[in-house]
Amino acid sequence: MIWIEQFIKGLPFWGNPFLHAALLTILLFFFLLLLGIAINIVNYILRSIFATFLGGDITFIFANYLTWPGTVHHELSHALFAFLTGAKVHHISVLPHGLSLGHVNFSVRGGPFLQAVQRTLTSIAPILCGVTTEILLWYYVFPHCSVWWHFALLGYLMISIILHMTLSIQDLLILWQGLFPSLLVSYVLILILEFLLPRVIKA
Numbered sequence: 001m002i003w004i005e006q007f008i009k010g011l012p013f014w015g016n017p018f019l020h021a022a023l024l025t026i027l028l029f030f031f032l033l034l035l036g037i038a039i040n041i042v043n044y045i046l047r048s049i050f051a052t053f054l055g056g057d058i059t060f061i062f063a064n065y066l067t068w069p070g071t072v073h074h075e076l077s078h079a080l081f082a083f084l085t086g087a088k089v090h091h092i093s094v095l096p097h098g099l100s101l102g103h104v105n106f107s108v109r110g111g112p113f114l115q116a117v118q119r120t121l122t123s124i125a126p127i128l129c130g131v132t133t134e135i136l137l138w139y140y141v142f143p144h145c146s147v148w149w150h151f152a153l154l155g156y157l158m159i160s161i162i163l164h165m166t167l168s169i170q171d172l173l174i175l176w177q178g179l180f181p182s183l184l185v186s187y188v189l190i191l192i193l194e195f196l197l198p199r200v201i202k203a
Helices: 002-009 017-054 056-066 068-084 112-144 148-163 169-177 179-202
Strands: 088-093 103-107
Touching: 017 056, 017 112, 017 148, 017 179, 056 068, 068 088, 068 103, 068 112, 068 148, 112 148, 112 169, 112 179, 169 179
Parallel strands: none
Antiparallel strands: 088 103
16 A cells, blocks of 8 residues: 555656645545445345345344444435535434335525535435544544443444445435536535645644
8 A cells, every 4th residue: 555655646746736636536536436335235245144044024124223323324414415515404314114214305406506516415425424433433432442332332333334334326326417516616625625734734
């Protein structure tokens, strides 16, 4: 991994903040996309294994109820990004019903550009929020764990969140509808950070 980092930093555009921000934007979106798809595949494999040895009913209970904190995190992530991007959230459900583990009903607002951003960022929100939550739990909660049940509870919470950091087929379809406007917004935000962070650190 070190040689990859050295290779990237040796590229001519690495010192150019505009090109650097563009690279980070593309890598971030594709990382989140691939992560969501990979977790979908892992979920499918795990459910198949559980169903083979334990049966479909127990597998359904495990996937839908025992990892319920992950469902709550998933749906609240959708709702949070819908709200932050200007969409109107109508209803949030975190209770499993039939084949649905939960859902968020929202309506986009504003012009076509803003609506595209709302759709895409809301659809990918569980991945972005999941990664952020996992990092925060690892750095700020894990160091304070001292007894076995602390570690067990934290592990259960982190695994539940990871298993629900998924992108459904509907999420993927919505994501592609507003991909380019969302990439542009992300690029501008990352570019702003490129210029602001060095000044903040120096101050």
